[in-house]
Amino acid sequence: MPENVIIVGGGLSGLAAACALAERGVRVTLLESRPRLGGRAGSFTDRTTGTQIDNCQHVTMGCCTNFQKFCDTVGVSELFRRETQLNFVGPDGSIDTLASSWLPAPLHLFGGFRRLRYLSRADRRCLSRGLRSLARTRPANDDRQTFADWLREHRQTPTAIERFWKVVLVSALSETLDRIDVASARKVFVDAFLANRRGWEVQIPTVPLDELYGSRLTDWLTNRHATIRLKCGVEQLLVEDDRVKAVELRGDERLDADEFILAVPHQRVAALLPESLRTIPEVAGLDCLESAPIASVHLWFDRPLTDLPHAAFLERLSQWMFNRTELQSDDVSTPPHYYYQIVISASRSIAGMTQEQVIETVVAELAEVWPAVGEAQLVHSRLVTEQKAVFSVLPGADAWRPAQQSFIANLQFAGDWTRTGWPATMEGAVRSGYLAAENVLARLGRPEKLLAPDLPTAPLSKILLGL
Known part of the structure; x- marks a missing residue:
């Protein structure tokens, strides 16, 4: 009989884990409290227009290799449109376009930046120095410096900060510069703009997110013998003798399994665990994540x-x-x-x-x-x-992000809030799901590497920037 895994949470991290395990013959039961899959990457129907609209526009980039692998695996890659240029509206209302040239990274966007009219020549020189310095920066794990402080320390002009650094980072990390740590900022610019010429390419869904992660994924998973239960709220995990034995559902139903993955928002983790486990550092520390x-x-x-x-x-x-x-x-x-x-x-x-x-x-x-x-x-x-x-990728936030392997052997954590090496992104969510699934497979005696490799760093980026 195949091993039985229960995954609590049908967001991207739970879906990535479910797909990876179901594809390898593991019997998966996916429990989602909402009436749909996708978690925060979801849609709803606007009653006035009849349009199915996303809660918020989600995009991916070329550097998001595991999200790309996930989409390829479940057959939804064709539902994304790849943008070969980005359009920017300057303060005066004029529109400039950023596109790459034939040059290898990190020079592929050099000409494009020179054509952005809302940046002066002095601003562009300032940005060039700043990007080189950032690429060579190796932030310590306990670094408490904000990226706003880093920019001032490296003499970035107010215009460069407002019209370049802020534009990129606030949209990528959903935080203000005074609440972003240096490591996360570096991650965005190195992976997306400096290491590989494909890293910066934006891909936008051409269908509502519910179509991406709803009916198509439901069919894909059920065709691989997974069970999906929507509107299925979990009350708590039942732990005995240092093992999770079952999940208790609303209505007192109990589901048993061999392995468990908790793929819910970090704010919900403690409430699903027995009270005696909520003071364990990996759990209590989640309250420190803003x-x-x-x-x-x-x-x-x-x-x-x-x-x-x-x-x-x-x-x-x-x-x-x-x-x-x-x-x-x-x-x-x-x-x-x-x-x-x-x-x-x-x-x-x-x-x-x-x-x-x-x-x-x-x-x-x-x-x-x-x-x-x-x-x-x-x-x-x-x-x-x-x-x-x-x-929020605040300085010091990484210290509160737990590993996927929890303090209970047969319980994994999954979510972009776990320790993935990435900030809060769809890529981070998928990576966490794959890492949790890797741990499950290893425990079942079937170890396998699931993470896709990063885009290769261009030789010239290694030489010029030390990447």
Whole structure:
């Protein structure tokens, strides 16, 4: 009889573990309290327009090799569109484009940065020095320096900070520069921009996240004899003799298994464990991980605003615009609408604003760039805020991130909050699921390496930057 593994949590980390184990013949039972899979990477139907919209726009990059492996494995890679250039809206409303050249990393984006008109020649020289210094920086595990302090220490100009460092990092890490540790900032720039010419390429889903992680993954897993139970809340793990014996569900149902993976948000871990285990450092330390919010403004107009698929905004409340008209409902009984999503990461700044004020500000910012906004009718709008979207990569936060192997032999932790070497990203979530699955396979006497290798570092990056 195949070994039985229960996975609590149907977000990306739980799904990655489930797919890896089911593919190898392990009998998997996946329990999810919500009515859908995907966790924070989910969608819902807007009742007014009939559009299935994502809680927040999720994107991946070329450096996210394990997320790519996951998508290849379950057959959803074709549902992503690869962007070969990034569009930036400068403070004056002009649009610049960043694209790579034929040169190898780290020179592939050099020409593109030179053409960004909102950066002066002095700013570009400053950035070049800063990127070289960051690449050669090796932050200690106990480093308490914020990246804002690092930038000041390395004499980055206010304009370079506002129009480059902030634009990249706030969107990548969903935190402000004064709440980002140096190691996480370095990770973003080295992996995405400096080590390999493919690392920076952005990939955007062309379908709602529920289609990516819902019906397709359900079919894939059930075809491999996995059991998926939605709307299935877990009350607690039952621990006896230093082993997890079972999970107790709401309604007093009990499910037994050989191995267990707890793939829930870090805020929920302690509540699922017996009270006697909640003071163990790996569990108690999770309370020290802080969270950051992300907001998204969803706008439907009666006419198109722009043909651009995306744009990053500088020095505005709006940070990214994604043209999501392709997700519109096909219902011919309703007039055509043009749907755009505006993302505001680390969105604490809107806490004192009403929904109407946020939407009004965002629409006004769009009108400064695209005159069509002034002529268009805003048919519908809504603001969605995820207060605990990601854990904050504060200096010292890594000390509170536990390994996947817990203090109980047959219990693994999975989630982007575990020790993955990555910040809070879809890549980090998938890596944690694979690492948890590796531990399970090793315990079952079937050791196998599941993690995909990182993109190779270009030889010139090694020579010029010491990577």
